[in-house]
Amino acid sequence: MFRLSELLRYERVVIQCHDNPDADAISSAFGIRAYLSGNGKESKIIYSGVERIKKRNIKNMVEWLNIPLEHVKNPGGFPAPELLVCVDCQYGEGNITKIKADAVAVIDHHLQVIGDGEFDLGAIQSQLGSCATLVWDLLSEEGFDFKANKDVSAALYYGLLTDTNDFSEINHPLDKDMRDELQQYCDMGLIKRLRLCNLTIDELEIAGVALLRNYTDFDKRYAIFKSEYCDPNILGFISDIALQVDTVDVCAVYSLRENGARLSVRSCSREVMASELAEYITDGVGSGGGHRDKAGGWLQKDGIEDAGMNVDEYVKGKIAEYYDSFDVITASSHDIDVAAMKRYRKRPIPKGFVVSTDAFPEGAPLMIRTLDGDSEVKASPDIYLMIGVQGEVHPIKADKFGAYYRLCGEPVNIDDDIYTPTVKNEATGEIKELLPLMKSCVSYTDAPVFAAPLERGVKIFSDWNPNGYIRGKAGDFLVLKCDDIHDVYTLRRDIFLETYEEI
Ligand SMILES: [Mn+2]
Structure with a gap:
C-alpha cells in the first residue's frame, strides 16, 4: 500500500477508469482528483474504449456531482502523463485501454492479476466490496474532509452501494465503516434518484x-x-x-x-x-x-x-x-444411535467465561465472533460466554453453566496467538476484548457425553436458536450429553481431544 501523499510528487497526473466505467470506478477517480486539487495539483479523469457511457444513472451521477470525466477516443494519440492512476482495474488488463505513461499507480479491489513489476505504486485489496472503500481509506489517512466535500462523499457512497447490490453483499468491516460515515454527509435524495434509474x-x-x-x-x-x-x-x-x-x-x-x-x-x-x-x-x-x-x-x-x-x-x-456435504440434525427430535458411540468426560481443565452483562448492559444485542461464524444473543445475567482453550467463544445459559461448571480461582491457559476473543455490541458498534473480563471455572467431571467423529458435515438446529445452526465438518466430533441426548453440539477435533478423555 502507498499513501496518497506520494502522488503529490508528480505533475501531469491522469486518473483512468476502466472502459465503460461504473459508479465505483468513477467515484474512486473523483475522490483522488479531489485530494490532488485540494493540494494544488491539477489532474484529469478519463476513460477510453469504443463505448461511451450509456447508462442513465452513471450519466446523472457525472452530471449531478460535477465530475469532470472525459472520454478518450484515440488512446494512441493521448500525451503520456507523468503518472497514470488506474482505478477499479489493473494496468494492461483486458477491461482497460492501455495508455502510455512514465509511471503507473494501481488502486483496485479485484484479485491481483498483474505482476508487481508492472506498476510503480499499488494499493490492491481484493477483500473490499468496492474500490471506493479503498479510496475512502486512503483519503481518511490523509485527513480528507468528507463533510466539506459532499459530492465526493455521495460519489464514494454510491460507488459502494452499486458494487455491493445496495449494500446487501457487503462483507468487510471497512466497507461498513465507510457506509456509516458517509451516509451522514451525502444527499440521500440524490442517492435515491440515482437508484431509480438503474436499469436500461x-x-x-x-x-x-x-x-x-x-x-x-x-x-x-x-x-x-x-x-x-x-x-x-x-x-x-x-x-x-x-x-x-x-x-x-x-x-x-x-x-x-x-x-x-x-x-x-x-x-x-x-x-x-x-x-x-x-x-x-x-x-x-x-x-x-x-x-x-x-x-x-x-x-x-x-x-x-x-x-x-x-x-x-x-x-x-x-x-x-x-x-x-452436510446432514441436518434437529436437536429436539434426532434419532442418533448413541449405543454405537463411546463415552467421554471432560478433563478438569480450567476454562474461562464471561458473564455477558460484565461486557455490556443487559438487553444489548451482542454479536459473538466464533470460529465458525457469527452468533447473536442479548446480554443478560442469564447468558454466560464460555471461552475455550483456543479462544473460541460460545454462549451458554446460566442454569446449564451451573449444572456443568463450578467456579475456580486457577488461571486459564488460552492460546490467543491466532485469535483474540471479542464481543461486539451491535447497537453501538463497540467491541470489547473478552480476556480482561474473564473468570475461571472447571467442569464437574461427572457430566459424561457420547461422542464420535463426524464422517461428513452437519448442521444442528435447536429450539433455542430458531434462525441459526451449529456447523460441524467431517473430522469434528459430534457430542451429546449422556443425561440429555437432545443437548447436541459439535467440537473441533483438536479441541475435543484436548478437553475430553474416554471413560
Ligand atoms: Mn468495483
Whole structure:
C-alpha cells in the first residue's frame, strides 16, 4: 500500500477508469482528483474504449456531482502523463485501454492479476466490496474532509452501494465503516434518484433472458441462472426475482467476465446461509461472502481452469457438492444411535467465561465472533460466554453453566496467538476484548457425553436458536450429553481431544 501523499510528487497526473466505467470506478477517480486539487495539483479523469457511457444513472451521477470525466477516443494519440492512476482495474488488463505513461499507480479491489513489476505504486485489496472503500481509506489517512466535500462523499457512497447490490453483499468491516460515515454527509435524495434509474431496457432484457435459462433442482429447491455479461447490480436484481419463485429457496446467478465470473447468491432456506454457500463456491478460486440471505462473490478463471473445468460446470458442481456435504440434525427430535458411540468426560481443565452483562448492559444485542461464524444473543445475567482453550467463544445459559461448571480461582491457559476473543455490541458498534473480563471455572467431571467423529458435515438446529445452526465438518466430533441426548453440539477435533478423555 502507498499513501496518497506520494502522488503529490508528480505533475501531469491522469486518473483512468476502466472502459465503460461504473459508479465505483468513477467515484474512486473523483475522490483522488479531489485530494490532488485540494493540494494544488491539477489532474484529469478519463476513460477510453469504443463505448461511451450509456447508462442513465452513471450519466446523472457525472452530471449531478460535477465530475469532470472525459472520454478518450484515440488512446494512441493521448500525451503520456507523468503518472497514470488506474482505478477499479489493473494496468494492461483486458477491461482497460492501455495508455502510455512514465509511471503507473494501481488502486483496485479485484484479485491481483498483474505482476508487481508492472506498476510503480499499488494499493490492491481484493477483500473490499468496492474500490471506493479503498479510496475512502486512503483519503481518511490523509485527513480528507468528507463533510466539506459532499459530492465526493455521495460519489464514494454510491460507488459502494452499486458494487455491493445496495449494500446487501457487503462483507468487510471497512466497507461498513465507510457506509456509516458517509451516509451522514451525502444527499440521500440524490442517492435515491440515482437508484431509480438503474436499469436500461437492454439490461431488463438480459435479466429476462437469464431468468429463462435456469437449472432447477426441485428436490433440493435451488436454482442456478447464467446471465450475459452485465453490471453486478443486474445479477442482484435477477436473483431477487428468482428467489420469489415458489419452488426456489436458494439461488445463484453468475455472469462471465474476461477473467472469471461474478456471482450473486440468495437464500430464504433455514438450512443454507447465502454467505456460507458463496464462500463454499468461491473457496480457493476467488472470494465470496455477505449475509445470511444475500451474498456475492468472484470466481477467478485461472483457478477453475486449473481444476480442468469451465465456470458453468464448476458452479453447478460446487453447489451440488455443497448440498451433499452436510446432514441436518434437529436437536429436539434426532434419532442418533448413541449405543454405537463411546463415552467421554471432560478433563478438569480450567476454562474461562464471561458473564455477558460484565461486557455490556443487559438487553444489548451482542454479536459473538466464533470460529465458525457469527452468533447473536442479548446480554443478560442469564447468558454466560464460555471461552475455550483456543479462544473460541460460545454462549451458554446460566442454569446449564451451573449444572456443568463450578467456579475456580486457577488461571486459564488460552492460546490467543491466532485469535483474540471479542464481543461486539451491535447497537453501538463497540467491541470489547473478552480476556480482561474473564473468570475461571472447571467442569464437574461427572457430566459424561457420547461422542464420535463426524464422517461428513452437519448442521444442528435447536429450539433455542430458531434462525441459526451449529456447523460441524467431517473430522469434528459430534457430542451429546449422556443425561440429555437432545443437548447436541459439535467440537473441533483438536479441541475435543484436548478437553475430553474416554471413560
Ligand atoms: Mn468495483
